[in-house]
């Protein structure tokens with residue numbers, strides 16, 4: 377791992393001199409976002425106070441055009457300087473929306489005008505990028521999440537209608553029981569060395585009398601900000617092909633989604649068309665992942681499109697799909713079991729070129745090491761906001777492979793800013809052709825992803841779980 381001296385972001389000259397002044401007579405913005413606190417009705421007469429964009433949850437769907445410059449005004453009506461991150465886009469540091477990279481803050485009770493060229497095409501999103509730490513009102517625990525759809529020059533696939541869904545939990549609380557391990561991924565075999573190492577560390581800390589670190593749970597579950605049964609159903613016609621664009625806007629949860637009697641043809645992951653669209657009965661999403669899937673409406677009725685977790689669905693994680701003319705109570709049926717495997721959508725014929733360099737990363741959990749919170753490290757180092765330094769130096773235009781090794785039993789949705797990466801190996805199994813910007817790394821497993829360093833400046837790399845990134849699970853690439 378290469379290290380450089382501390383970067384003085386403010387003085388480095390790469391972020392410009394604060395936020396731009398808008399000249400009189402300047403063009404009006406294409407979009408305006410206003411960060412503020414308000415009430416959102418998530419269930420009948422059930423109002424939650426949260427920070428939102430434009431007073432609603434989710435934030436407005438922004439439709440942008442690939443390659444066509446956009447002007448966005450962001451007003452911050454709160455007392456806290458904000459960052460708005462354009463997740464999944466290849467854009468400069470000055471607008472990406474991460475203080476760690478050097479993006480200027482949107483001042484409290486101030487505004488910033490952004491201007492950039494959107495891309496790549498497909499389903500992206502925007503969200504706050506502040507640290508929450510132990511404050512469950514902050515960061516992505518709040519209502520600061522909204523979808524972005526970047527229209528491609530030519531629209532692929534055949535469908536009759538688009539439906540955008542944002543999955544998001546509210547009313548978070550801390551618990552100390554340890555999270556339930558989830559077993560839905562394929563390949564499912566753990567790496568024996570990683571498992572031995574992680575379990576030994578856990579035993580050692582528990583033997584010292586330490587409890588398990590805090591986890592976050594939720595009381596309210598919503599699709600598009602509404603609990604199951606509240607608000608309008610998705611109304612469909614028999615024979616219609618509905619293209620669902622689904623975003624897991626959670627701060628920390630893995631989500632699933634099924635529609636009884638129907639299958640999803642997955643056409644894009646994280647907005648990027650997959651080489652091999654395939655039919656699945658269930659969708660699985662790590663935090664910040666997106667799936668675009670076409671459902672042929674060919675089983676009339678009134679159905680629950682919902683999460684497989686019974687408790688979470690009962691607490692609201694679902695939405696009703698109602699065929700024209702159908703009546704009765706919404707029906708739920710458990711879907712057939714099928715493990716989630718990114719390789720199902722891969723290109724079996726593609727050969728991956730060798731990278732110019734492979735970067736090894738070991739992820740470890742320090743059980744309850746930081747005031748009761750788990751501390752997360754990459755190659756032994758927890759990210760330190762006070763002393764930021766680039767962890768890896770990259771050469772522009774070169775191709776890199778990240779070899780990630782997870783010495784914990786948690787699933788980590790690993791995210792790289794300002795780039796898309798190609799999945800090249802999952803738990804020892806080679807794969808190719810699936811492009812993503814977040815990918816779930818299984819407990820005690822390995823994953824390899826390749827990318828070309830084509831974005832000058834700093835790019836943040838982190839686990840997308842708020843609780844993990846806030847307690848060390850981040851690193852910085854610097855491309856020159």
Ligand SMILES: [Cu+2]
Nearest residue numbers: 788839841844
């Ligand atoms: Cu994580």
